[in-house]
Amino acid sequence: MADKNPTTAANERLLAPLLSVASSPHIRTRETIPRIMWTVNATLIPVAVWAVYIFGWRALLQIVVSGLAAVITELVIQKQRGVARTWHDGSAFLTGLLLAFCIPVGLPLWMTALGSVFSVAVAKHAFGGLGQNIFNPAHAGRAFLLASFPVQMTTWTKMASLAPSAVDGVTTATPLGILKEATKLGHDGMSEVIATFGSRQAMLESLFLGNVNGCIGEVSALLIILGGVFLIYKRYIFWQGPVFYLTTVALLGWVFGHKGLFTGDPLFQLLSGGLVLGAFYMLTDMVTSPITRRGQIVFAVGGGLLVFLIRRYAGYPEGVCYSILLMNCATPMIDRIFVAQPPRSDLSQTEGGQA
Amino acid sequence: MSENQETSSALSPAEQIAAISGPFRGSKQTTLSGLIDDGVFGKNPVFVLALSLCPAVAVTNSVQTSLAMGLSVWFVLSFSNLFTSIFRNYINPKVRMPAYILIIATLVTMCELFMSAFFPVLYQALGVYLKLIVVFAIILARAEVFASKNKPIPAFFDGFGMGLGFLIAMLVIGVPREVVGSGSFWGRPIFGEGYQPILMIILAPGGFITIGLFIGLFRSIGAARERARAAARLEGAGDAMEVKRV
Numbered sequence: 001m002a003d004k005n006p007t008t009a010a011n012e013r014l015l016a017p018l019l020s021v022a023s024s025p026h027i028r029t030r031e032t033i034p035r036i037m038w039t040v041n042a043t044l045i046p047v048a049v050w051a052v053y054i055f056g057w058r059a060l061l062q063i064v065v066s067g068l069a070a071v072i073t074e075l076v077i078q079k080q081r082g083v084a085r086t087w088h089d090g091s092a093f094l095t096g097l098l099l100a101f102c103i104p105v106g107l108p109l110w111m112t113a114l115g116s117v118f119s120v121a122v123a124k125h126a127f128g129g130l131g132q133n134i135f136n137p138a139h140a141g142r143a144f145l146l147a148s149f150p151v152q153m154t155t156w157t158k159m160a161s162l163a164p165s166a167v168d169g170v171t172t173a174t175p176l177g178i179l180k181e182a183t184k185l186g187h188d189g190m191s192e193v194i195a196t197f198g199s200r201q202a203m204l205e206s207l208f209l210g211n212v213n214g215c216i217g218e219v220s221a222l223l224i225i226l227g228g229v230f231l232i233y234k235r236y237i238f239w240q241g242p243v244f245y246l247t248t249v250a251l252l253g254w255v256f257g258h259k260g261l262f263t264g265d266p267l268f269q270l271l272s273g274g275l276v277l278g279a280f281y282m283l284t285d286m287v288t289s290p291i292t293r294r295g296q297i298v299f300a301v302g303g304g305l306l307v308f309l310i311r312r313y314a315g316y317p318e319g320v321c322y323s324i325l326l327m328n329c330a331t332p333m334i335d336r337i338f339v340a341q342p343p344r345s346d347l348s349q350t351e352g353g354q355a
Numbered sequence: 356m357s358e359n360q361e362t363s364s365a366l367s368p369a370e371q372i373a374a375i376s377g378p379f380r381g382s383k384q385t386t387l388s389g390l391i392d393d394g395v396f397g398k399n400p401v402f403v404l405a406l407s408l409c410p411a412v413a414v415t416n417s418v419q420t421s422l423a424m425g426l427s428v429w430f431v432l433s434f435s436n437l438f439t440s441i442f443r444n445y446i447n448p449k450v451r452m453p454a455y456i457l458i459i460a461t462l463v464t465m466c467e468l469f470m471s472a473f474f475p476v477l478y479q480a481l482g483v484y485l486k487l488i489v490v491f492a493i494i495l496a497r498a499e500v501f502a503s504k505n506k507p508i509p510a511f512f513d514g515f516g517m518g519l520g521f522l523i524a525m526l527v528i529g530v531p532r533e534v535v536g537s538g539s540f541w542g543r544p545i546f547g548e549g550y551q552p553i554l555m556i557i558l559a560p561g562g563f564i565t566i567g568l569f570i571g572l573f574r575s576i577g578a579a580r581e582r583a584r585a586a587a588r589l590e591g592a593g594d595a596m597e598v599k600r601v
């Protein structure tokens with residue numbers, strides 16, 4: 001039995017009892033899909049409020065349009081398909097909300113709505129609805145918008161801010177955009193980025209607290225991290241996903257800097273772009289990420305590697321969206337390799353468990 | 356031809372697909388109109404057999420190229436089936452594939468020379484895909500599955516029906532892709548200045564998504580027809596037995 005291939009071993013583990021189930025009575029968990037989904041939505045409210053403060057009322061409009069379009073699409077499709085109508089369970093609204101968080105605030109509203117319809121209709125329901133989709137719907141919607149409207153999706157207009165002193169510094173390009181353009185010309189990009197903020201200190205503060213141009217949901221790493229930590233506390237997501245994802249990006253960004261080995265700026269890599277939002281809210285999507293913690297680690301490290309490769313070597317300034325979509329493809333394979341194992345005491349009784 | 360059957364145990368993937376998806380069974384479909392109907396609806400090369408998806412993605416981003424590719428394949432498929440069938444008893448089974456390719460390549464070259472002479476712009480736009488018709492799965496599959504086992508006239512109409520099905524599929528995919536993805540029809544803008552084309556639809560992912568949605572549509576129509584037929588049969592059986600309602 002020693003020389004059996006890993007797939008057979010994995011299949012045998014699949015056949016082994018996954019959980020020890022005692023006889024009734026059982027305690028029922030109070031967690032339901034609507035409860036989880038609306039909680040996740042609620043943790044994004046601070047981010048949304050801060051985004052409206054930074055970008056003005058237009059940001060709120062984007063969020064409302066995107067969320068409504070997603071919910072209406074879900075309602076219409078569920079009615080049409082004759083399946084259970086769960087449009088109010090918060091999952092469609094979450095898709096819309098997350099999509100709104102990864103588009104520029106100045107995007108025409110009909111494009112936002114179209115992206116949202118695509119997210120729910122094609123990325124979610126064409127695959128069979130909630131729990132069946134291969135790709136994260138919000139990021140699929142963003143990829144659709146980016147491929148369809150490349151100009152509008154990368155135009156960062158300075159918006160009428162509600163903040164007392166309007167956003168200063170970056171107005172027409174995101175920090176990662178400046179970095180990409182500068183490195184294309186053969187410069188070391190970081191000095192250009194830092195120059196737009198004044199100092200490195202100011203740059204990191206802006207990125208952390210949110211005084212920076214970009215997508216709606218990119219504004220504040222702090223508020224996203226707080227929301228994510230709450231989700232980890234509620235055990236809706238594993239901490240392994242975000243931690244390994246962020247660590248991989250920071251580590252690779254530091255080691256392979258633009259000026260040679262160990263010259264990168266890990267904090268800049270961490271805080272810029274949609275990385276934090278992706279790490280806590282997209283990468284950890286229950287449907288499209290691996291089931292086990294070990295699987296999630298592989299998934300997150302792979303995603304981090306892709307983010308680094310795209311940011312450093314590819315044509316796009318930011319790679320969070322594509323990194324997560326690409327890793328979504330690998331999820332079924334990761335799940336085949338890292339199967340949930342029964343507790344140790346059960347293992348000793350079965351031959352297959354020894355492998 | 357019985358020798359042929361035995362030696363052809365190692366089928367190519369395309370042939371296997373064709374064999375699984377429903378080779379010609381020669382029961383009720385022997386009428387010529389039945390053959391054509393089969394090619395267009397029952398066994399539509401793109402939407403039902405899912406063969407030749409490569410051109411269906413690659414050249415359907417405009418109506419012109421879709422039409423040109425559809426017509427070329429229609430021509431090649433009809434006549435390759437005809438000639439394969441005519442020569443079927445003279446081809447040594449061991450070298451049948453090269454022989455089919457020779458027939459198909461001759462027809463494709465005719466098609467290519469014709470297009471480069473009369474439609475040079477379209478010829479440029481189709482590029483390598485016109486030459487690739489030689490190895491399209493659907494053409495080889497019909498030669499292997501149908502033409503090599505049937506008489507010339509049915510073989511011709513099988514290719515005619517399949518080619519027509521392919522042409523229709525190309526247009527069904529090509530028209531919405533050009534209209535939505537470029538905002539034009541036959542190269543002319545139809546929506547005016549304000550229209551913002553959805554670029555992704557004319558890119559490869561848009562092609563895959565469009566084909567996927569149409570395959571879904573075809574399958575749901577097929578399933579609905581099947582249900583209707585089953586219901587009709589049940590009703591007929593019920594009438595025949597005069598089942599009393601409780």
